[in-house]
Amino acid sequence: MMIDQASAWFLPLLALKDCQDKADRRQNRRMTTSDTYRTPSIDADVPQPDIGSKRFSGERFYSPEFMAKEWGQLWRRTWNMGPRLEEFSAVGDFVIHNLGQESFIFVMTQENLVQAFYNVCQHRGKRIVCNQRTGNVRFFQCGFHAWSWNIDGSIKGVPDQQTYPQFRNGLPQDELALSDIRVDTWGGWVWFNIDGDAEPLLQYLDVLPNHIAPYRMEDMRTFVNATFLWDCNWKIAVDAFNESYHFRGIHPEMMKWSNADAKLEILGKHSRMINEYGAPSKPHRETREISERMAAYMRYFGLDPQTYEGPAKEVRIEKQKINRQQVADGLARHLPYNDMTDEQLSDVYHYFYFPGAAQNIFPEGVNTFRYRPHETDPNKCYYDLIMMGHFPPDQEPPKVEHVYFDHKVQYVDLLDPTLEVASFILQQDADNVPEVQQGVQSEGYKGMVLGDQEIRVRHFHNMIDHYLEGCES
Ligand SMILES: [Fe+2]
Structure with missing residues (x-):
C-alpha cells in the first residue's frame, strides 16, 4: 500500500487553525526567543560521564515478570507521547491510543481542550470504542448494553435505569464517570501520564523543548502515520535506533554518505546524538566517490551529483550553502533555516524521549519513532512511524490515514519514492530486530555488553532499572 506524503520537504509553512496549537507555539517562542536562541551543539571534547560498565542480562527483553514491573513502575509514571494535536479540529473529535494493556480515548471536549479517559465501560468493563482509531461523536456509547457517556467523561444514560436500586436517586456522577488521565501538550503532541501526581510535562522533558x-x-503536519507489530521487545527496538555503532553492520551503504562517529549527550532522563549527513564515515572519510545513496541524498536537497566535483565529505557544506542561498533569495520561507546553525542545516539531530519515543529532526521535517509495549507478550511491540514536514501556506497537507501492519512489510512499497533513502535504512533496521529478540533468549547469551558509542543505550537501561527500583529522578 502506498502512503500519501508531501510532494517535497521544501514547502512553505502551513497557516495554523488550531488555537491549542497557537498557544503551544507561543509558549515555545517565550522559552526560546527564537530570534537569538540557537540549539546548542554537542562538544565532542567533553568526556562522557562514567555511568558504569555492567552487562545487562537478556532476561529483561523476554521475561513476563520484568514486563509486569515495567508496567507498574515505569509506563504508569512517565510522560508518554500520544496523538498529534492536528488530529483534533472539532469538538467531539477523538483518537484512540493504546499503551501496553490499556486503551485511552483522547477527545476534544471543548475548543482548545483535549482530555483523555480510559477506554473502558464502567458497567461490565468492555472497551467502549472498538476497531476504530479516530472519529467524531456527540457522546460515547458502549456496544454491550448501550450505556453512554458525554464527551467530557460524565455519565449520560443507563438503559432501564430504574432496574438498578443503586441509581434510584439518580446516576452517581463520581462513581460512573469515565476515569481520566493527565494530559498536556508540547511540540504539537498530546502527552499523557497515568500518574496524576507526576511532575509537570515541561519539567519532565528537561531541556528538550x-x-x-x-x-x-508544532507547525509541522503529518504525512505518514503507520504502526507496525514487531517481533521484538520494545527495548530492543529503542536500542536499535539509539546508537550509530551499528551503521557498518546493518547499514554499510550509509558509511559512504553519513558519519557514524556521532556526537553523544545525556540530557537528564533523555539523550541525543548528532550525525553528519552528506559526509562519509571512516574509512571512506576522504573519498571523492559519490555513492548511489549519497547521490540520492544530494538530489533530495537539490544538488546535482553529476556536476558536483568536490570531496564527498563536503556535500554537507553544499547543503548548508544551498539553504543559506534560499534564505537570501527569499525562498523556502516556510522552513526555519534562519533559526538554524550551519550544523543543523545539514546534520541529523536525534533526540530520545525517555522511555518510548525518538525523533530524527531536520529543519524540513521530523521522523518520529514511537515504541509501545505489547499488551501481553514481551516478545512483541508496536513501532509507530510518524513522518511530518513543514508545508507551504498555499498547500493543503494530505489527509493522512493511519495504517497498521501486523506482518512484515517492504518499506519501498510503503513510502513515496522520494523517501528512497529512508525506506532503505528503515528496512534494514526492521529486518534486524526480530533476530536480536531471538538471540537474547538463548541460554548461551551472557548479557548485553556496551561500549562508549552505546552510552545512550546504557543510560536508557540504567534509567529503567532506576524506575523499577522505585526511583523517579
Ligand atoms: Fe539503524
Missing part, C-alpha cells in the same frame, strides 16, 4: 523549539515541530 528548548533545544527543539527552533524547528517549530
Whole structure:
C-alpha cells in the first residue's frame, strides 16, 4: 500500500487553525526567543560521564515478570507521547491510543481542550470504542448494553435505569464517570501520564523543548502515520535506533554518505546524538566517490551529483550553502533555516524521549519513532512511524490515514519514492530486530555488553532499572 506524503520537504509553512496549537507555539517562542536562541551543539571534547560498565542480562527483553514491573513502575509514571494535536479540529473529535494493556480515548471536549479517559465501560468493563482509531461523536456509547457517556467523561444514560436500586436517586456522577488521565501538550503532541501526581510535562522533558523549539515541530503536519507489530521487545527496538555503532553492520551503504562517529549527550532522563549527513564515515572519510545513496541524498536537497566535483565529505557544506542561498533569495520561507546553525542545516539531530519515543529532526521535517509495549507478550511491540514536514501556506497537507501492519512489510512499497533513502535504512533496521529478540533468549547469551558509542543505550537501561527500583529522578 502506498502512503500519501508531501510532494517535497521544501514547502512553505502551513497557516495554523488550531488555537491549542497557537498557544503551544507561543509558549515555545517565550522559552526560546527564537530570534537569538540557537540549539546548542554537542562538544565532542567533553568526556562522557562514567555511568558504569555492567552487562545487562537478556532476561529483561523476554521475561513476563520484568514486563509486569515495567508496567507498574515505569509506563504508569512517565510522560508518554500520544496523538498529534492536528488530529483534533472539532469538538467531539477523538483518537484512540493504546499503551501496553490499556486503551485511552483522547477527545476534544471543548475548543482548545483535549482530555483523555480510559477506554473502558464502567458497567461490565468492555472497551467502549472498538476497531476504530479516530472519529467524531456527540457522546460515547458502549456496544454491550448501550450505556453512554458525554464527551467530557460524565455519565449520560443507563438503559432501564430504574432496574438498578443503586441509581434510584439518580446516576452517581463520581462513581460512573469515565476515569481520566493527565494530559498536556508540547511540540504539537498530546502527552499523557497515568500518574496524576507526576511532575509537570515541561519539567519532565528537561531541556528538550528548548533545544527543539527552533524547528517549530508544532507547525509541522503529518504525512505518514503507520504502526507496525514487531517481533521484538520494545527495548530492543529503542536500542536499535539509539546508537550509530551499528551503521557498518546493518547499514554499510550509509558509511559512504553519513558519519557514524556521532556526537553523544545525556540530557537528564533523555539523550541525543548528532550525525553528519552528506559526509562519509571512516574509512571512506576522504573519498571523492559519490555513492548511489549519497547521490540520492544530494538530489533530495537539490544538488546535482553529476556536476558536483568536490570531496564527498563536503556535500554537507553544499547543503548548508544551498539553504543559506534560499534564505537570501527569499525562498523556502516556510522552513526555519534562519533559526538554524550551519550544523543543523545539514546534520541529523536525534533526540530520545525517555522511555518510548525518538525523533530524527531536520529543519524540513521530523521522523518520529514511537515504541509501545505489547499488551501481553514481551516478545512483541508496536513501532509507530510518524513522518511530518513543514508545508507551504498555499498547500493543503494530505489527509493522512493511519495504517497498521501486523506482518512484515517492504518499506519501498510503503513510502513515496522520494523517501528512497529512508525506506532503505528503515528496512534494514526492521529486518534486524526480530533476530536480536531471538538471540537474547538463548541460554548461551551472557548479557548485553556496551561500549562508549552505546552510552545512550546504557543510560536508557540504567534509567529503567532506576524506575523499577522505585526511583523517579
Ligand atoms: Fe539503524
